[in-house]
Amino acid sequence: MKVLAAPYLFTRASGGKAVCLADAALALDGDRVVEAGPRGAVEARFGRAEPLDAVVLPALVNAHTHLELSRLAGCVPGGGGLAGWIGRLVRERAAAPEDPAAVEAAVASLSRHGVAAVGEVTNTLAALPALRRAGLAGTIFHEVFGLSEARIGAALAEAEAHRDAAPGLGPGLRIVPSPHAVYSTHPREVARLLAAGPASIHVAEDPAERAFVTRGEGPLAGLMAALGADEVRPSGRSPLACAAGLHAGNLAVHAVDLDDEDLELLRRAGATAVLCPRSNLHVGGRLPDLPRLLGAGLRLAVGTDSLPASPSLSPLGELAELARAFPGVPADRLLPLAWDGVCVGAPSVGRLGPGTAPGVLALPLGGARPADPAAWLLQAAAGGAELRWIARHRPEAAA
Numbered sequence: 325m326k327v328l329a330a331p332y333l334f335t336r337a338s339g340g341k342a343v344c345l346a347d348a349a350l351a352l353d354g355d356r357v358v359e360a361g362p363r364g365a366v367e368a369r370f371g372r373a374e375p376l377d378a379v380v381l382p383a384l385v386n387a388h389t390h391l392e393l394s395r396l397a398g399c400v401p402g403g404g405g406l407a408g409w410i411g412r413l414v415r416e417r418a419a420a421p422e423d424p425a426a427v428e429a430a431v432a433s434l435s436r437h438g439v440a441a442v443g444e445v446t447n448t449l450a451a452l453p454a455l456r457r458a459g460l461a462g463t464i465f466h467e468v469f470g471l472s473e474a475r476i477g478a479a480l481a482e483a484e485a486h487r488d489a490a491p492g493l494g495p496g497l498r499i500v501p502s503p504h505a506v507y508s509t510h511p512r513e514v515a516r517l518l519a520a521g522p523a524s525i526h527v528a529e530d531p532a533e534r535a536f537v538t539r540g541e542g543p544l545a546g547l548m549a550a551l552g553a554d555e556v557r558p559s560g561r562s563p564l565a566c567a568a569g570l571h572a573g574n575l576a577v578h579a580v581d582l583d584d585e586d587l588e589l590l591r592r593a594g595a596t597a598v599l600c601p602r603s604n605l606h607v608g609g610r611l612p613d614l615p616r617l618l619g620a621g622l623r624l625a626v627g628t629d630s631l632p633a634s635p636s637l638s639p640l641g642e643l644a645e646l647a648r649a650f651p652g653v654p655a656d657r658l659l660p661l662a663w664d665g666v667c668v669g670a671p672s673v674g675r676l677g678p679g680t681a682p683g684v685l686a687l688p689l690g691g692a693r694p695a696d697p698a699a700w701l702l703q704a705a706a707g708g709a710e711l712r713w714i715a716r717h718r719p720e721a722a723a
């Protein structure tokens with residue numbers, strides 16, 4: 325048994341806020357949490373704690389990555405909106421061969437950024453072996469797109485063949501089929517895949533989606549012609565309204581361009597909105613309206629998106645960006661966005677639950693005693709401070 329005492333111990337999220345105990349202690353049996361609580365109570369049961377001058381916290385969740393695109397880090401300029409960015413990404417991706425070493429390096433960086441569970445979106449399943457070797461948990465969203473019957477039919481068949489040929493999954497990992505986006509995927513298949521179980525979809529990332537699904541216009545119209553938009557064009561009141569079948573097991577990724585009706589739709593569906601603010605800034609120069617999303621009572625999580633869109637795979641880096649952009653939102657309301665293991669099928673990740681091995685991190689304080697440890701943590705992480713693993717995540721079989 326190892327007993328550690330820390331000036332600040334984050335244990336979990338409760339009521340949308342990070343719970344932080346001052347002068348607290350943590351009892352560990354190997355990687356398993358036995359107890360986390362006030363120092364006096366933990367020491368009374370387990371004996372004197374070894375002091376650690378650090379902020380201690382549960383390991384993190386990165387709910388939206390595209391690890392197979394890691395070879396394109398820094399290669400796809402942004403700024404002009406989604407349609408232009410997708411066009412450049414597709415060209416660069418076709419020109420650069422697959423690079424397993426870049427995927428390995430990206431997975432290794434997830435560990436440095438304190439990540440124990442991911443929501444990985446993939447066309448090729450390329451990151452599966454690296455994720456398994458690294459002991460990461462979560463969900464691999466196997467993405468299909470195509471608007472015409474011929475395009476989506478071929479995509480679904482190809483994806484199924486890929487899954488049949490895939491190597492075995494590690495504990496704590498699962499693969500589920502997912503639609504790419506409402507603007508790129510046959511509406512019937514969007515509804516079917518979302519309703520079928522856990523699934524992820526990109527939605528409301530850019531105003532161009534609204535122009536396309538409401539009027540068939542805008543920069544996405546030209547791009548989607550290649551996917552069969554002349555045969556089948558998604559159409560609805562808004563992009564979010566086109567995501568029929570959305571439910572509590574789904575991830576709605578981006579959530580930048582939402583009107584009040586969309587917010588209510590998303591809240592009623594119970595889906596988790598996954599925010600990727602640094603990617604949004606890179607691609608389109610806009611951020612999700614965090615105070616409005618929090619005010620609407622939505623379930624929120626955070627993801628980094630791919631390395632061509634984001635400077636790193638650090639969930640705390642994303643939260644630091646939100647803290648910078650929305651100084652009125654307290655930092656202890658941001659941290660829970662990186663602790664939603666449930667939304668990626670890794671329920672033990674993101675809380676120091678007794679009997680579980682969620683992964684435990686420490687960030688050295690260097691003698692500092694900040695009044696707001698959550699804000700300090702985000703600032704330190706944004707400044708490149710490295711998280712240390714005190715205990716590793718031990719995934720259970722995925723639900």
Ligand SMILES: [Zn+2]
Nearest residue numbers: 390445526629
């Ligand atoms: Zn994405």
